Amino acid sequence: MRAAYKNIARVVRPHGTKGEVLVAPLRGLPLLLTESMQVHLTPPALKRERTSTVESLSVTPEGARVRFSCARNLDDAESLAGCYVLASCDDFELGRLDSAVGDLLGRSVVDERFGDLGSIVEVMETPANDVWVLDGSSHGEVLMPVIDEVIVELPEEGAITVHIMDGLLDL
Known part of the structure; x- marks a missing residue:
């Protein structure tokens, strides 16, 4: 059986020159990303890994600042702007997703x-x-x-x- 995946966030823009990006959660959800989480960035690019790991994560007033394993510099980070972050439902509590939608x-x-x-x-x-x-x-x-x-x-x-x-x- 194939794992279920959900879009949980969107890459807003690059942050700094070392490959970090600002990420916003989708549909009023709480931030579901965690360090070491395996994610897919969609749409995929030809010259980028299909899966990426969340290497670091910090919440700032601007949003969540994230470093993905596929982004090592500003050019890599710029290529992620506008991408959606797709995660396996097994990697986060589905109840958190359901309750966020239920709260709406x-x-x-x-x-x-x-x-x-x-x-x-x-x-x-x-x-x-x-x-x-x-x-x-x-x-x-x-x-x-x-x-x-x-x-x-x-x-x-x-x-x-x-x-x-x-x-x-x-x-």
């Missing part, structure tokens, strides 16, 4: 212009990004992409603030 369910979502959009009733995983299914407002069911351009504020508790793209509510 029922949370209210408020748009800066349109006000209350309802609450999250489902989190759909798609290859590109997650989609929140919102329901319970005068707008009916709203499918909202979970991308940086839309999410304004995602506090640990309370309403989530978003900026809906033009035309999304007209569909």
Whole structure:
């Protein structure tokens, strides 16, 4: 049987000149990376190892600073920017992933212009990004992409603030 894998983070940008990168967790998850964890960086590059090991990890105000075994210098780190970090579900507590998604369910979502959009009733995983299914407002069911351009504020508790793209509510 093949192991199940999940995208758990995204490489934001290089940090410094020694191959470190800043990494952001996905879909409001806690940081699931740990030192010595084997990961896959997707999409794969022709001249890069397919698997990599988390050699060091530190949490800073900017985000998680990570050194992967496949990145030894600034050029290597730059090639990782935008990659997703894929990890085997066996390498982290699946309960942490489930509870993070579960914590989103029922949370209210408020748009800066349109006000209350309802609450999250489902989190759909798609290859590109997650989609929140919102329901319970005068707008009916709203499918909202979970991308940086839309999410304004995602506090640990309370309403989530978003900026809906033009035309999304007209569909």
